[in-house]
Amino acid sequence: MFTPEEAPRVLSEEQLEAVHEQSMVVLEDIGLDVLWEPARAIFADAGNSVDGVRVRFDREWIMDMVGKVPSTFTVQARNPERSVSIGGGSRIMMPVGGSPFASDLDRGRRRGSLEDHDSLVRLGHSADAIRCLQSATVEAVELPVATRHMDMDYSVIRNSDKPYTTYGASGVKVRDGIALAEIWAGGRRAIEETPAILVIINPNSPLVWDERMADALMAAAEANQPVVLTPFLLAGGTSPVSLAGALSIQVAEALSGAALAQAVRPGVPCMYGTFFTPLDMRTGSPAFGLPEGVLATLAGAQLARFYGMPYRGGGALASGNCVDAQAASEATTSLWATYLSASDLVLHAAGWLEGGLTASFEKFALDVELLAQFERTAMGIGFSDEELARDEIALMGPGGMYLESAHTMAHFKEWVYMSALFTTPDYNTWESTGSETLDRRANALWKEMLESWEDPGIDPAVDEALKDYIDMRKSEDPGDAEAG
Amino acid sequence: MFTPEEAPRVLSEEQLEAVHEQSMVVLEDIGLDVLWEPARAIFADAGNSVDGVRVRFDREWIMDMVGKVPSTFTVQARNPERSVSIGGGSRIMMPVGGSPFASDLDRGRRRGSLEDHDSLVRLGHSADAIRCLQSATVEAVELPVATRHMDMDYSVIRNSDKPYTTYGASGVKVRDGIALAEIWAGGRRAIEETPAILVIINPNSPLVWDERMADALMAAAEANQPVVLTPFLLAGGTSPVSLAGALSIQVAEALSGAALAQAVRPGVPCMYGTFFTPLDMRTGSPAFGLPEGVLATLAGAQLARFYGMPYRGGGALASGNCVDAQAASEATTSLWATYLSASDLVLHAAGWLEGGLTASFEKFALDVELLAQFERTAMGIGFSDEELARDEIALMGPGGMYLESAHTMAHFKEWVYMSALFTTPDYNTWESTGSETLDRRANALWKEMLESWEDPGIDPAVDEALKDYIDMRKSEDPGDAEAG
Numbered sequence: 001m002f003t004p005e006e007a008p009r010v011l012s013e014e015q016l017e018a019v020h021e022q023s024m025v026v027l028e029d030i031g032l033d034v035l036w037e038p039a040r041a042i043f044a045d046a047g048n049s050v051d052g053v054r055v056r057f058d059r060e061w062i063m064d065m066v067g068k069v070p071s072t073f074t075v076q077a078r079n080p081e082r083s084v085s086i087g088g089g090s091r092i093m094m095p096v097g098g099s100p101f102a103s104d105l106d107r108g109r110r111r112g113s114l115e116d117h118d119s120l121v122r123l124g125h126s127a128d129a130i131r132c133l134q135s136a137t138v139e140a141v142e143l144p145v146a147t148r149h150m151d152m153d154y155s156v157i158r159n160s161d162k163p164y165t166t167y168g169a170s171g172v173k174v175r176d177g178i179a180l181a182e183i184w185a186g187g188r189r190a191i192e193e194t195p196a197i198l199v200i201i202n203p204n205s206p207l208v209w210d211e212r213m214a215d216a217l218m219a220a221a222e223a224n225q226p227v228v229l230t231p232f233l234l235a236g237g238t239s240p241v242s243l244a245g246a247l248s249i250q251v252a253e254a255l256s257g258a259a260l261a262q263a264v265r266p267g268v269p270c271m272y273g274t275f276f277t278p279l280d281m282r283t284g285s286p287a288f289g290l291p292e293g294v295l296a297t298l299a300g301a302q303l304a305r306f307y308g309m310p311y312r313g314g315g316a317l318a319s320g321n322c323v324d325a326q327a328a329s330e331a332t333t334s335l336w337a338t339y340l341s342a343s344d345l346v347l348h349a350a351g352w353l354e355g356g357l358t359a360s361f362e363k364f365a366l367d368v369e370l371l372a373q374f375e376r377t378a379m380g381i382g383f384s385d386e387e388l389a390r391d392e393i394a395l396m397g398p399g400g401m402y403l404e405s406a407h408t409m410a411h412f413k414e415w416v417y418m419s420a421l422f423t424t425p426d427y428n429t430w431e432s433t434g435s436e437t438l439d440r441r442a443n444a445l446w447k448e449m450l451e452s453w454e455d456p457g458i459d460p461a462v463d464e465a466l467k468d469y470i471d472m473r474k475s476e477d478p479g480d481a482e483a484g
Numbered sequence: 485m486f487t488p489e490e491a492p493r494v495l496s497e498e499q500l501e502a503v504h505e506q507s508m509v510v511l512e513d514i515g516l517d518v519l520w521e522p523a524r525a526i527f528a529d530a531g532n533s534v535d536g537v538r539v540r541f542d543r544e545w546i547m548d549m550v551g552k553v554p555s556t557f558t559v560q561a562r563n564p565e566r567s568v569s570i571g572g573g574s575r576i577m578m579p580v581g582g583s584p585f586a587s588d589l590d591r592g593r594r595r596g597s598l599e600d601h602d603s604l605v606r607l608g609h610s611a612d613a614i615r616c617l618q619s620a621t622v623e624a625v626e627l628p629v630a631t632r633h634m635d636m637d638y639s640v641i642r643n644s645d646k647p648y649t650t651y652g653a654s655g656v657k658v659r660d661g662i663a664l665a666e667i668w669a670g671g672r673r674a675i676e677e678t679p680a681i682l683v684i685i686n687p688n689s690p691l692v693w694d695e696r697m698a699d700a701l702m703a704a705a706e707a708n709q710p711v712v713l714t715p716f717l718l719a720g721g722t723s724p725v726s727l728a729g730a731l732s733i734q735v736a737e738a739l740s741g742a743a744l745a746q747a748v749r750p751g752v753p754c755m756y757g758t759f760f761t762p763l764d765m766r767t768g769s770p771a772f773g774l775p776e777g778v779l780a781t782l783a784g785a786q787l788a789r790f791y792g793m794p795y796r797g798g799g800a801l802a803s804g805n806c807v808d809a810q811a812a813s814e815a816t817t818s819l820w821a822t823y824l825s826a827s828d829l830v831l832h833a834a835g836w837l838e839g840g841l842t843a844s845f846e847k848f849a850l851d852v853e854l855l856a857q858f859e860r861t862a863m864g865i866g867f868s869d870e871e872l873a874r875d876e877i878a879l880m881g882p883g884g885m886y887l888e889s890a891h892t893m894a895h896f897k898e899w900v901y902m903s904a905l906f907t908t909p910d911y912n913t914w915e916s917t918g919s920e921t922l923d924r925r926a927n928a929l930w931k932e933m934l935e936s937w938e939d940p941g942i943d944p945a946v947d948e949a950l951k952d953y954i955d956m957r958k959s960e961d962p963g964d965a966e967a968g
Contacts, residue, residue, distance in 0.1 A: 001494060008485045010485060010864055015867050030881060031882070206884055207881065208883050240873040244867050245873030284887075285909075285910065287902075290901050290906065291860040294861050320906075321909070326922040327809065328808075329850075332816040336816075355908065373774060374775075381499070381728055381779050388726070388732070389726050393514065393732065393733065396690060398514070398692045399690065402690075402719075402724055402725065416720065417774050418764060423810075424769035425767055425805070427805055437809065438804070438810040442809075
């Protein structure tokens with residue numbers, strides 16, 4: 001289970017063709033507004049039609065560029081043993097990113113801080129299920145907007161030696177992220193040979209590439225750092241209220257971004273990303289973990305593979321405001337869609353709460369547990385002779401009791417999944433010890449995980465160079481270009 | 485999605501053959517203990533080896549009998565419009581059954597009663613997602629053990645006109661269930677032509693058919709009522725601690741039961757059922773909704789189809805003791821396995837809590853919501869011209885805002901799934917109105933559902949005949965054969 005070959009096909013061949021054909025019409029006839037002049041110049045040079053900021057594309061050129069996207073690529077980690085290969089159904093899991101708030105049961109919900117950021121990075125570093133981290137896993141809102149992206153990149157680099165996404169969000173910030181990666185990875189050539197950061201690129205849906213995102217994309221592509229193209233589609237907000245319509249916008253945005261990246265640097269890794277959710281029209285808020293999100297995650301995977309691009313999709317997405325039955329069910333369903341889609345890279349796979357507004361420590365512990373469950377399911381059913389257990393069945397015979405048999409005693413620890421969070425006390429024991437709900441156990445668990453964090457260490461010279469770069473940049477006046 | 489053809493194959497062809505071959509060896513060499521003499525006589529007459537209570541089977545006879553099982557069948561309801569066809573991926577959902585306790589947030593956890601039974605039947609009758617009911621959806625423990633099966637069958641018949649499983653559990657009780665069904669359905673011939681009750685048969689795992697269950701099976705088969713064969717396997721308790729080993733016991737039990745039923749009455753509907761869960765060795769309790777349960781549900785579906793039998797598997801199974809994040813995640817995962825397996829008949833799809841010990845009213849409301857979500861997902865992505873929305877995308881163009889467009893306003897109610905239970909208030913609103921968790925909303929919801937119950941009515945003559953039968957049976961001394 002959970003391989004690209006076995007992923008459910010929610011789009012028939014005809015429907016896949018219908019989405020493709022309509023997206024080509026969108027690219028050719030409607031076009032996209034490209035607000036960044038250097039990007040328009042590249043599109044114009046390649047023979048696409050440019051009229052003011054509106055670019056209408058040549059579909060053959062688009063598909064020619066998309067054909068240059070590699071199907072798999074490697075991102076190096078500070079610790080080479082933690083480097084990851086992305087593609088082919090790699091399901092590289094990452095924690096939540098971009099939340100302005102942090103929360104836990106002890107301190108409640110509050111604005112994110114660098115302290116929270118450090119803690120969440122350490123949790124991600126400690127969790128085996130998390131193989132890649134995110135800068136801005138929670139926003140350190142107490143720090144100056146113009147420079148805090150570097151503080152958060154540094155927080156990731158210093159507290160973990162796993163690969164990571166840089167803060168991104170503008171050309172200037174991406175270039176800072178690249179500069180920091182060059183320092184720990186051994187220079188520009190080293191990161192151009194093997195990418196050292198992932199760069200998340202969200203076009204301004206519907207159908208706009210603004211100055212910042214286009215500049216950020218081009219900065220990443222120039223340095224050969226992977227571009228994770230993720231149209232941010234809210235059905236009935238930034239896209240039509242129908243999923244079929246939204247998919248054609250997703251394709252037009254993702255492919256135009258991939259084409260721009262390939263035009264800048266042929267062969268730069270690009271990913272096709274899905275972030276689609278309907279708006280709950282009762283509140284105007286996005287609703288995660290519901291049927292449309294499931295279908296979108298699976299449809300996006302089909303489209304990514306149709307275009308030969310590695311896929312970013314899914315997550316432990318949830319709208320719930322606390323770690324209750326709603327948030328848990330939403331996250332579980334989101335993860336089922338994620339695993340069934342055989343997503344290659346999964347942002348927001350741990351800690352996401354309240355539609356992403358909050359990075360929750362208890363939700364982080366729950367999600368890491370869920371990821372372990374899915375990985376166990378992915379292992380399938382063992383069929384060794386010992387597991388077929390013919391001799392054991394003969395030994396026990398009809399009416400036998402396996403509870404304390406030698407076979408059971410020898411194997412249950414290895415073969416039976418047991419969870420620290422999902423427990424089975426009998427009702428009276430449970431009630432007499434306080435009727436504990438899962439969120440309380442999750443509270444204890446993340447503290448244990450944080451306590452178990454092992455400092456990966458850092459070369460003092462590298463550490464000093466990183467700090468020097470950040471100090472140097474902070475001493476400049478970055479102007480107003482970076483606000484927000 | 486969610487069709488037999490698209491069900492994940494967790495067993496390779498070789499593994500399927502390995503389970504089959506081992507189960508044949510179990511049937512031939514180890515055999516089963518059959519404690520009911522009439523069943524042994526049937527097996528002996530057919531040429532199987534009988535040595536004391538141990539029966540060793542001829543695999544060709546077993547497979548010959550299994551070949552007589554129909555792939556689909558109909559169960560008639562008191563209201564013919566509610567009759568169901570079972571097989572081919574029919575996913576007929578049923579509420580929890582067999583729980584000794586009931587619970588809700590107002591009255592807490594208590595021993596089940598006929599009042600609770602009536603209420604849960606009414607909830608099941610009101611819920612569109614529930615297409616079949618269960619007698620003993622909670623056990624009416626205040627009533628005499630020897631006769632309460634009839635009170636609970638009557639509770640289902642009177643409060644709903646959907647099809648149902650009879651209480652079952654012994655030959656005497658099954659015969660009472662048949663007698664009651666004959667009364668409302670118009671006599672023996674009517675129910676023999678179209679079955680009117682489902683009969684759940686759990687062999688005494690491992691590898692025993694005791695007097696009661698074998699008699700119950702034969703009573704159902706004689707009357708042509710469907711036999712739902714469900715080995716009750718607890719890994720490391722009633723089966724080996726390995727799933728592969730457990731599956732071969734499941735096959736041996738299910739096929740020997742199907743063979744017995746077909747020998748009694750060729751062509752009687754039989755179902756292949758999975759109920760498999762590991763024991764949590766820390767507590768000795770079964771652990772539901774975890775990886776082994778997922779794999780067992782999917783593997784069972786493959787085996788059922790390998791043998792050409794309709795499949796019973798899955799449910800909203802959970803070990804959690806309250807409607808918290810644990811129970812919700814477990815139930816959601818159990819339902820994903822259920823839907824992916826394209827199960828034909830699903831017991832315990834609503835209300836199951838605490839490993840089945842409790843029928844929870846709030847869990848019922850949550851599960852019915854989840855079933856609605858899955859059914860929506862099963863509908864897939866709409867591809868009408870209006871949903872492709874080419875004109876709408878052209879109208880909005882780059883940077884358009886779809887929130888209040890005519891297209892969005894015309895379609896969002898139909899196209900966007902909105903849930904009464906899964907809500908998206910902004911955090912401040914949510915907090916200022918009491919930080920309500922899902923279980924509180926579920927409490928309000930089941931009360932609304934119960935309030936909305938519409939009495940299906942009953943022919944007074946039928947009602948009187950049912951009551952007369954029950955009174956007559958109560959006036960007899962049923963002896964001690966029916967205790968427990």
